[in-house]
Amino acid sequence: MNLLAIEDVYKSYGDLEVLRGVSFVMQKGETKVLIGPSGTGKSTLLKCINRLISLDKGKIWLEGTEVTNPKTNIDMIRSTIGFVFQDFNLFAHLTALDNVRIGPMKVKKMKRREATELAMEELHRVGLEDKADAYPAELSGGQGQRVSIARALAMAPKLILFDEPTSALDPELIGEVLEVMIDLAKSGMTMLVVSHEMGFSRSVAKEVIFIEKGKIIEKGSPSQLFTAPKHKRTEEFLHKITELYG
């Protein structure tokens, strides 16, 4: 069974059609990367997957459960899908440790001690157990984003969605976040990532999907898509991001 299936989804804001019939599937343990010009619906698509945004048309399935069905318990579904935001959105009044354990404690009703152990493990995994007592305002951007990845991991998600996880970071901090993400992908986590970091895609992505104006223009393995794109638009876009990201 597909872990995630996206079937012909449409979404408009007024006259602006953001998604126009996007479909693809993901298997357990895969990493896929979405690329495309800004405003082409990549973020919208991610937010539709856990129904932070509702679709106009089409269906999304997670392990055989139809996410888009209004009868589906969406809080339940969301607790199994990790989401990593561009600007982290760490809970500002909580320490790194509390940010990571609040989900298990308040959503999964896990005991405090158990949740603390789990949270410390996840902080260790992103290399930040010594920052457990720091507040978000005391963390660097790279550290903040790693805590937010630990927060997502603590829920033992089936899938993690990354919405431009390194776009808000200073260049010298991008590496530490990508490193954590690469380790995650290699450990078998299923990841759908919106990112223009081509190095990341090359090292772990099974497939790169190029979206423009709400439609999938082209998809393929990173080596195929980056070196020999079939469409002229893909080539032009890749040329632009190569100039930016190298």
Added chain:
Amino acid sequence: MWEDGGCEAPSLEESDVIFQILIGELPYLLEGAGIALTLLAALLGLGFVFGIVLAILEVYGDRFSSILAAAIEFFFRGVPAIVLLFLFYYGLSSILDLSPFAAAVLALGLRSGAYQSQIFKGAFQSIASGQMLAAQTLGMSKIKAVLYIILPQAMRFAIGPWSSQFCGDLKATSFAYLVGVSELLRRGSYIVAYTYGNALTVYGFCALIYLILTRAGTMILYRLEDRLCVPGFERRGT
């Protein structure tokens, strides 16, 4: 003696007498202050709950509940405190036989709630929308997200403006005098009445008690603000 010429200052003995009376009546006045504080606690408590509910409805509720909340706010902020008191005590007396104290708690408490809702509304709106989104991505319902993520942050923003609301409401307890609650000001007036016109000294003494209570209350709130202060939520100006 006033008929005799009227410009004579009261003799030393006379002014001593009023101070002796005040000292003798101190327990009576302090009991009145205690009643004012009880009224304050009750009306602030009611207003706090009412204000938070109104603010949540207005910020996170659907269209209907947000319009309803705004209408309730408009009413309780737009009608003078004394008129509200008279409405609850005299106006509702045929349906609801409220004691003066209960009427004062309801009238002043709901009024305070309407003002407090403005404070909480502003505090909720100052929380970045990503906080709610992040809570929801963990699987929290909107209610859980407000409870665990939004409220604790909003409360920190609210303490400053809330302390002015506290001062206002402490002083507003004196309106309860008008429906017969035997609070500080009413007791002061009794003393003025039976000592024939030592208004300045007696009311001045009442004013002093109000000042002390206001100062004590705001100091407790500032201390609370300090205790809740975490990096990222520093008190403004520090």
